Amino acid sequence: MAKATTTLKQVLNYQPDHSAWFAANQALFNQVAAFYFEVIQAHEKVLDLSNKEALTALEKLTHTTQKNPTPVMPLEEILEDIPAMFRRAAIHAALGSARSFYSHLQKWRKRKEKTLAKGKKFHERPPVPPRSWNKSATLYRGMWKERAHNSIVLKVWTGTCWSWVKVRITGRELPSDAEMGSPALIRHGNQWCLHTPIEKQFKSPGKIEKQVTTNAQTKMCAVDLNINENLAVCTIQTVEGTILATKFIGGGKEISGFRKKQLGRIAHNRRKTGIIAENEQDNVHLWNKIRHVDEQIAHLVSARIVQFAKQHDTTILVFEHLGNLKPAKGKYSHRGNSKRAFWMKGRIFKYAKYKAYNEGMLTSRVNPRNTSRECARCHSLLARYEEGQEAQGYMYGASLVLCPTCGMKGNADRNASLVIGQRLVTRYQQSSKEKPPTPLLAERVSRDAGVVVSQDAKCEEEPSIPQTGHGDTNEHGTAQDRPLRMDEHLSDIPCHLRLPLE
Ligand SMILES: [Zn+2]
Numbered sequence: 312m313a314k315a316t317t318t319l320k321q322v323l324n325y326q327p328d329h330s331a332w333f334a335a336n337q338a339l340f341n342q343v344a345a346f347y348f349e350v351i352q353a354h355e356k357v358l359d360l361s362n363k364e365a366l367t368a369l370e371k372l373t374h375t376t377q378k379n380p381t382p383v384m385p386l387e388e389i390l391e392d393i394p395a396m397f398r399r400a401a402i403h404a405a406l407g408s409a410r411s412f413y414s415h416l417q418k419w420r421k422r423k424e425k426t427l428a429k430g431k432k433f434h435e436r437p438p439v440p441p442r443s444w445n446k447s448a449t450l451y452r453g454m455w456k457e458r459a460h461n462s463i464v465l466k467v468w469t470g471t472c473w474s475w476v477k478v479r480i481t482g483r484e485l486p487s488d489a490e491m492g493s494p495a496l497i498r499h500g501n502q503w504c505l506h507t508p509i510e511k512q513f514k515s516p517g518k519i520e521k522q523v524t525t526n527a528q529t530k531m532c533a534v535d536l537n538i539n540e541n542l543a544v545c546t547i548q549t550v551e552g553t554i555l556a557t558k559f560i561g562g563g564k565e566i567s568g569f570r571k572k573q574l575g576r577i578a579h580n581r582r583k584t585g586i587i588a589e590n591e592q593d594n595v596h597l598w599n600k601i602r603h604v605d606e607q608i609a610h611l612v613s614a615r616i617v618q619f620a621k622q623h624d625t626t627i628l629v630f631e632h633l634g635n636l637k638p639a640k641g642k643y644s645h646r647g648n649s650k651r652a653f654w655m656k657g658r659i660f661k662y663a664k665y666k667a668y669n670e671g672m673l674t675s676r677v678n679p680r681n682t683s684r685e686c687a688r689c690h691s692l693l694a695r696y697e698e699g700q701e702a703q704g705y706m707y708g709a710s711l712v713l714c715p716t717c718g719m720k721g722n723a724d725r726n727a728s729l730v731i732g733q734r735l736v737t738r739y740q741q742s743s744k745e746k747p748p749t750p751l752l753a754e755r756v757s758r759d760a761g762v763v764v765s766q767d768a769k770c771e772e773e774p775s776i777p778q779t780g781h782g783d784t785n786e787h788g789t790a791q792d793r794p795l796r797m798d799e800h801l802s803d804i805p806c807h808l809r810l811p812l813e
Contacts, residue, residue, distance in 0.1 A: 349384075394453065543615070
């Protein structure tokens with residue numbers, strides 16, 4: 312069995328003055344978390360302990376009891392009578408932040424040491440501990456009771472006392488087959504919501520290697536991510552090579568045009584004011600607008616990819632590694648745009664991996680080398696060109712390809728996605744055919760075949776950060792249900808994303 316975590320988001324209905332109580336409750340939670348962060352800074356060794364042991368150690372340092380009448384740093388100085396479960400939730404929040412901060416600091420020290428040892432100068436600034444705390448209060452058991460599908464009773468700090476408050480809940484109901492975690496009281500603008508992590512168990516999909524090497528009918532969805540009009544092109548194919556369906560997810564031009572406009576405005580504003588204050592983000596509103604739309608598109612595109620894969624009962628999702636960002640030349644808006652388009656590809660991958668995992672699919676990445684230049688049918692080098700031009704040479708980013716060797720003709724991005732899928736199969740078939748005695752040899756064998764076994768191929772299979780709850784987007788696009796041949800015309804399957812632009 313495997314587990315998937317999602318977040319159930321519910322809106323709360325409460326009396327108007329309760330909103331101030333929730334805010335006071337959150338402020339106190341952050342004050343206590345910040346306090347514990349300081350305690351940890353003063354006793355760094357705590358971080359060598361497990362969370363459970365660290366909790367005990369931190370309580371001993373701060374919590375006054377009969378057995379422990381004079382703790383080193385008493386929490387009472389902030390407020391007396393903080394409920395134990397409130398304190399523990401804040402301690403865990405502080406521990407999480409502290410672990411992350413110290414691991415970044417350690418990595419930074421290592422990089423510094425390494426660079427200085429080489430006799431080079433080290434300019435990177437060290438990570439800083441959080442300057443302000445803005446965490447949402449997690450409600451451990453004991454801080455809430457009587458949870459029903461439309462109401463819950465919460466214990467909150469009102470600013471002057473601890474009080475039980477009954478609030479109404481609207482939104483999705485708790486699924487009956489899922490296990491519920493501790494809810495958190497979250498503010499969205501002026502509205503307070505309850506977010507509850509829920510864990511679902513499902514039959515775990517077999518390892519990719521096993522699926523690929525033992526069943527030739529295993530279906531994969533291979534995805535080519537682009538920064539041109541087709542943000543993603545997906546093909547469904549079986550391990551033995553039958554192509555079952557293709558889907559084009561468009562909207563690239565629209566998002567690029569939107570970004571270009573906003574970046575142009577930012578450049579214009581900067582020229583007007585002349586200076587950019589250090590450590591201060593300029594044009595906050597415009598940047599937020601870009602960020603928001605990028606994020607939304609990444610969620611939409613990843614949801615579509617997973618939905619398409621699910622419709623065709625695929626169990627594996629394949630992408631190519633993104634490689635490094637090649638800095639574009641030209642105007643500020645153009646450079647900024649291509650940088651953001653590149654980041655968005657990374658985000659689409661990350662979200663798709665999550666959403667796929669929650670549907671019981673595993674995700675992998677393959678070597679991106681020449682995926683656009685190789686013929687999916689015979690693996691020769693392709694000619695790439697635009698409609699109306701002569702089919703020869705290689706025009707970067709053009710939409711059509713022709714294989715001079717086997718005559719295959721078709722859409723360039725679709726060809727690339729087919730090649731991506733085939734690479735995954737090649738990787739595992741190579742390694743199973745010549746089953747190597749050592750992992751080192753395995754890597755060499757694969758490299759000889761032109762496919763690099765990715766270092767993180769194994770850990771790629773399961774997502775590492777719980778980021779979920781956005782997979783419920785509606786489908787406006789169309790997908791081809793019948794098998795397509797490479798030389799068929801594909802212009803009949805455009806699929807545009809609707810953007811909430813301006
Ligand atoms: Zn060919």
